[in-house]
Amino acid sequence: NINTVGNGTLLQLASTTKPLSQGQFGQFPLYVFSTDGVFAMTVNSDGGYDSKQVVSRDVCNNVNSIAQIDGAIIFSTINGLKLLSGTEVISISASLEKQNELISNLPRLKEFLGEDLPEQISFLDYMKQAFVSYDYVEQRLFVYNPNKPYTLVYSLKSKQWTTYQKQFTYPINSYPEQ
Numbered sequence: 001n002i003n004t005v006g007n008g009t010l011l012q013l014a015s016t017t018k019p020l021s022q023g024q025f026g027q028f029p030l031y032v033f034s035t036d037g038v039f040a041m042t043v044n045s046d047g048g049y050d051s052k053q054v055v056s057r058d059v060c061n062n063v064n065s066i067a068q069i070d071g072a073i074i075f076s077t078i079n080g081l082k083l084l085s086g087t088e089v090i091s092i093s094a095s096l097e098k099q100n101e102l103i104s105n106l107p108r109l110k111e112f113l114g115e116d117l118p119e120q121i122s123f124l125d126y127m128k129q130a131f132v133s134y135d136y137v138e139q140r141l142f143v144y145n146p147n148k149p150y151t152l153v154y155s156l157k158s159k160q161w162t163t164y165q166k167q168f169t170y171p172i173n174s175y176p177e178q
Contacts, residue, residue, distance in 0.1 A: 006036030006037065006039060008034040008036035008037075009035045010032065010033075010034050011033040011035065012033045012060065012063045012066050013033070014033065014066050014073045014075075015031075016031070016068065016072060016085075029043060030049055031073060031084065032051075034059075035059055036054075036057075037054050037056050037057040037058060037059055038054070038058065038075075038084060038089075039051060039054055040055045055084065055087050055089065056084065058082060058089060059077060059078075061076055061077055061078050061128065062076045062128060064129075064131045065131065065132045066132070067133060068134070069141070069156070070136070072085040074092070076132070079091070079124075080092075080124065081093035081127065092141075092154060092159070093127075095161065096123035096161060123152075126143075126145050126148065126152070129146070130144060130145040130152075131144055131145075133168075138155075139157050140153055140154065140156065141154040141156065142164075144167070144168040148167065149165070150163050150164065150167070151163065151168055
């Protein structure tokens with residue numbers, strides 16, 4: 001099965017495979033991330049995939065940030081961290097994207113690192129080399145840049161950001177464990 005999706009370069013495929021109801025996996029079970037944006041794929045009657053539509057013209061700027069969560073996908077763009085659910089794309093990092101907003105202003109970072117704060121870096125710069133992992137049990141996103149001594153954590157329940165004094169280097173998926 002060959003599909004054409006836009007005119008750009010393919011970056012990554014991501015699936016939203018959590019059933020919405022018995023036997024129903026949602027309108028778009030597969031998304032294609034390309035340099036043209038995000039495209040939705042549907043399952044055709046032969047069991048293959050058909051290119052359906054452009055979901056977003058937001059372009060993922062870091063394939064390591066693409067993370068499947070329950071019924072949605074997280075990905076980074078030059079404008080921040082986005083949550084893609086169905087055809088809706090929502091910014092989940094708006095509170096960190098303010099002009100000149102520095103990660104060092106996040107709660108608990110000074111507590112962990114004392115006065116020896118790392119270089120001042122914006123969230124968007126931090127995301128350029130960051131990985132995103134999902135904690136299914138607690139519904140948290142761990143956003144970590146292997147070159148920084150701290151990890152950003154986003155709670156999908158409370159919609160709040162915080163920091164951990166942990167440095168991670170690479171994700172390991174161990175669903176459903178943490």
